[in-house]
Amino acid sequence: MAHVALADKGQDLAHPKTWIGAYVWSQDHKVIGIQYIIVATAVGLVALALSAMMRLQLGFPGIFDLIQPNEYYSAVTMHGMIMVVFMLTAFFLGGFGNLLIPLMCGARDMAFPYMNMLSFWVYLASVLVLCSSFFVPGGATGAGWTLYPPQAITEGSAGSGMGIILMLVSLALFIVAFTMGGLNYVTTAFQARTRGMTLMRMPLSVWGIIMATILGLLAFPALLVAAIMMLLDATLGTSFFMPAISDLGEVSSTSGGTPILFQHLFWFFGHPEVYIVALPMFGIASDLISTHARKNIFGYRMMVWALIAIGGLSFIVWAHHMYVSGMNPYFGFFFATTTLIIAVPTAIKVYNWVLTLWHGNIHLNVPMLFAIGFIFTFIHGGITGLFLGNVAVDVPLSDTYFVIGHFHMVMGVSPFLIVFGGMYHWYPKFTGRMLNDTMGKIHFWVTFLGTYAIYLPMHYIGILGVPRRYFAYGTTLSFPDSVQVINASITIAALIVGTAQLLFIFNIIWSLFNGKKADSNPWRATTLEWQTPDTPPKHGNWGPELPVVYRWAYSYSVPGADEDFIPQNEVPSENSKHEVET
Amino acid sequence: MAQAESNYYIPHGSYWPITGSIAVCSLMVGFSNVLNGDTWGKYLMFFGAIVLLVMLFGWFGAVIKESETGAYNDQVDTSFRWGMFWFIFSEVMFFAAFFGALFYTRVYSLPWLGGEGTGATTNSYLWPGFEAIWPLTANGPGEIGGEFTPMPAWGLPAINTALLLTSGVTLTWAHHALKANHRGQLIIGLFLTVLLGAIFMVLQGVEYYEAYQHLGLTLGSGVYGSTFFMLTGFHGMHVTIGAIILFVILIRCIRGHFKPEHHFGFEAAAWYWHFVDVVWLGLFIFVYWV
Numbered sequence: 126m127a128h129v130a131l132a133d134k135g136q137d138l139a140h141p142k143t144w145i146g147a148y149v150w151s152q153d154h155k156v157i158g159i160q161y162i163i164v165a166t167a168v169g170l171v172a173l174a175l176s177a178m179m180r181l182q183l184g185f186p187g188i189f190d191l192i193q194p195n196e197y198y199s200a201v202t203m204h205g206m207i208m209v210v211f212m213l214t215a216f217f218l219g220g221f222g223n224l225l226i227p228l229m230c231g232a233r234d235m236a237f238p239y240m241n242m243l244s245f246w247v248y249l250a251s252v253l254v255l256c257s258s259f260f261v262p263g264g265a266t267g268a269g270w271t272l273y274p275p276q277a278i279t280e281g282s283a284g285s286g287m288g289i290i291l292m293l294v295s296l297a298l299f300i301v302a303f304t305m306g307g308l309n310y311v312t313t314a315f316q317a318r319t320r321g322m323t324l325m326r327m328p329l330s331v332w333g334i335i336m337a338t339i340l341g342l343l344a345f346p347a348l349l350v351a352a353i354m355m356l357l358d359a360t361l362g363t364s365f366f367m368p369a370i371s372d373l374g375e376v377s378s379t380s381g382g383t384p385i386l387f388q389h390l391f392w393f394f395g396h397p398e399v400y401i402v403a404l405p406m407f408g409i410a411s412d413l414i415s416t417h418a419r420k421n422i423f424g425y426r427m428m429v430w431a432l433i434a435i436g437g438l439s440f441i442v443w444a445h446h447m448y449v450s451g452m453n454p455y456f457g458f459f460f461a462t463t464t465l466i467i468a469v470p471t472a473i474k475v476y477n478w479v480l481t482l483w484h485g486n487i488h489l490n491v492p493m494l495f496a497i498g499f500i501f502t503f504i505h506g507g508i509t510g511l512f513l514g515n516v517a518v519d520v521p522l523s524d525t526y527f528v529i530g531h532f533h534m535v536m537g538v539s540p541f542l543i544v545f546g547g548m549y550h551w552y553p554k555f556t557g558r559m560l561n562d563t564m565g566k567i568h569f570w571v572t573f574l575g576t577y578a579i580y581l582p583m584h585y586i587g588i589l590g591v592p593r594r595y596f597a598y599g600t601t602l603s604f605p606d607s608v609q610v611i612n613a614s615i616t617i618a619a620l621i622v623g624t625a626q627l628l629f630i631f632n633i634i635w636s637l638f639n640g641k642k643a644d645s646n647p648w649r650a651t652t653l654e655w656q657t658p659d660t661p662p663k664h665g666n667w668g669p670e671l672p673v674v675y676r677w678a679y680s681y682s683v684p685g686a687d688e689d690f691i692p693q694n695e696v697p698s699e700n701s702k703h704e705v706e707t
Numbered sequence: 708m709a710q711a712e713s714n715y716y717i718p719h720g721s722y723w724p725i726t727g728s729i730a731v732c733s734l735m736v737g738f739s740n741v742l743n744g745d746t747w748g749k750y751l752m753f754f755g756a757i758v759l760l761v762m763l764f765g766w767f768g769a770v771i772k773e774s775e776t777g778a779y780n781d782q783v784d785t786s787f788r789w790g791m792f793w794f795i796f797s798e799v800m801f802f803a804a805f806f807g808a809l810f811y812t813r814v815y816s817l818p819w820l821g822g823e824g825t826g827a828t829t830n831s832y833l834w835p836g837f838e839a840i841w842p843l844t845a846n847g848p849g850e851i852g853g854e855f856t857p858m859p860a861w862g863l864p865a866i867n868t869a870l871l872l873t874s875g876v877t878l879t880w881a882h883h884a885l886k887a888n889h890r891g892q893l894i895i896g897l898f899l900t901v902l903l904g905a906i907f908m909v910l911q912g913v914e915y916y917e918a919y920q921h922l923g924l925t926l927g928s929g930v931y932g933s934t935f936f937m938l939t940g941f942h943g944m945h946v947t948i949g950a951i952i953l954f955v956i957l958i959r960c961i962r963g964h965f966k967p968e969h970h971f972g973f974e975a976a977a978w979y980w981h982f983v984d985v986v987w988l989g990l991f992i993f994v995y996w997v
Binding site for chain 1: 722723724727742743790812819820
């Protein structure tokens, strides 16, 4: 059931009376976006709890005894997979994508609202299947979030029975859900924009989300294929990832496959997946920075082309995750080169954010704090990425805590800061109330400083050679005993940061009832979602007439204008005669 | 650039999506259970499949109704085109990954196991006696995979290639007939296409039966059997879906749906069918022939 334009039928909008009509049967993109956000947050809290258990074990081995070694591996695996796929991907594309694309493009809804709704419900099913794997015999899979075979499916490793089956089935469901949602996001942004909204006038948030969606549509099939093959290897005795191996003296009944093939397929998905999370993060960060610095984004076209270039390049860097798999050195050289090349458009984006801030009228409110904090964490995570992109540096560092520190900075904390910034920024539009400022500032400073307390020491112990995925280290001559002290301090910092996230959840719920009432455009932003007739926007978004767009999304501080912003849909007049689009 | 119109009919709530979710969830949980060797899973799977079918009937029925009552304008038509384009692109990547796996196995992993280049010691210690041959028959430690005869290309597969290529031609004929408003030719062309697709599926079934019964080629026959059944199996699944779609389109044509200038439902099915056709050519060349 598509999004139908009908000139002769006039307005015919839904006004559901019942709760079930409004929240279960609704095909409204805003309801779906909020549902995505709620489920992603809930499953993210599960992953947060898992990380707290892991940290307690690592920081104080033998004292809390919350989890056994096998459960520790399950926790590592589920924490990683949930955070990357079921939380961040779903939050950025399902959550922000659904909320923002139609509103920012000036559409009444997604192109295919029915498929959009189906996408959410299948996503929920995938989350339920995933979480059910905690409760099956053998527990959730403990193969690490990369699920490398043969370990993932070999008897004796954690969750190699039902656990891995449920994980693969859940991923398959997620991919089905994502594909249905993704077709919507791309089609809506390319096809349902309002009059005057040319591609080069779209806010960067929309650009980031649709580029990420395109990456997802092209990369997720590789994961689906890998999941199907592994499912059959685990259950029906096929040989895709299994050479003839002997396990506990018994030769397996497989022949001719190779586990390296899985690594290639996984990372052919896995590296674009990093950018599926990163591109929406870039886009939203650009909009937050421009709005709260009251200044147009520096180099808009460059930002768009950088997004496209990063998206394209992200498909030819995957094997830099596999330098230690015994690959041909020339192959490694190629992937190291492409990895360094992808740093160029990424650096362009960072410079442009900084130049947007330069001489801006910076309002240090909560979304802006998160956006500026994001620039810091992203640079730190990105720089260590350059280290790991080089074969000679990566080989000694791989599978150490240096890698953990790197990717948590660049695609753990950075996207989360933008998720938070985006929530503080757009919450007033979708609820009609502001989030509490004081709680927001506490949340920011604890999270931002705590991040460094957690991850900077991880880089250090990584260089000392502490390997990742260990349940306990005991006494060893490989690295000094002081590592244990550092681990304990990391755990304490992590628990504090974890608690700050609960404050954020509390803030969201508390402000829903007690927050300051927000007017329709509290940040005085230019983009279309702030110009809706109602706050929160009603079904159909725009009332009787669709807005018409006359300018790009970044007309801030235009000389001679009455206000320091000119909305995208304001008719050109004396007020806007000095504006320039770049 | 597409311009949105000001007046819209926006679909109201629908209970089908959550029904579909329950169906897919039951289907997959049941499937996991079956794979794990338990018994109750197949009932849950059966339940899920039935509910899914009901949901698809409800969904597509509503779309067809919207289309036939003239609710779709050019913008919606273009939206469908974009959606279908990206869907097929995604499907292309799906099969690309399967072919990638096949090429990787044949070009890299088998020669490595066989001791090529720097793999000589790996071969002699870990896989003594393993020889890199394709098709990979019983070989190496433990004579894994058993003796089997690989599927010859110039028997049933060649006939199947001819069938699918012909079905592409008849489908194009039907499309031209639809554009020229020759309903009779349209229905005959489409009927032939569905018939050829059905014969293809039957022959594919015969081929699988032959493989299991007479050639000794099974899913467990080492990596040759795995890739063979995986690639042809997923292609066969796509042919089945494509044939069902075309069958529905055929019924709609018999009922007088579609106009010479406005028939994206037909075209989408045709895109899908041609895509499946092209995949088969790849399969015939790389799985059966060379």
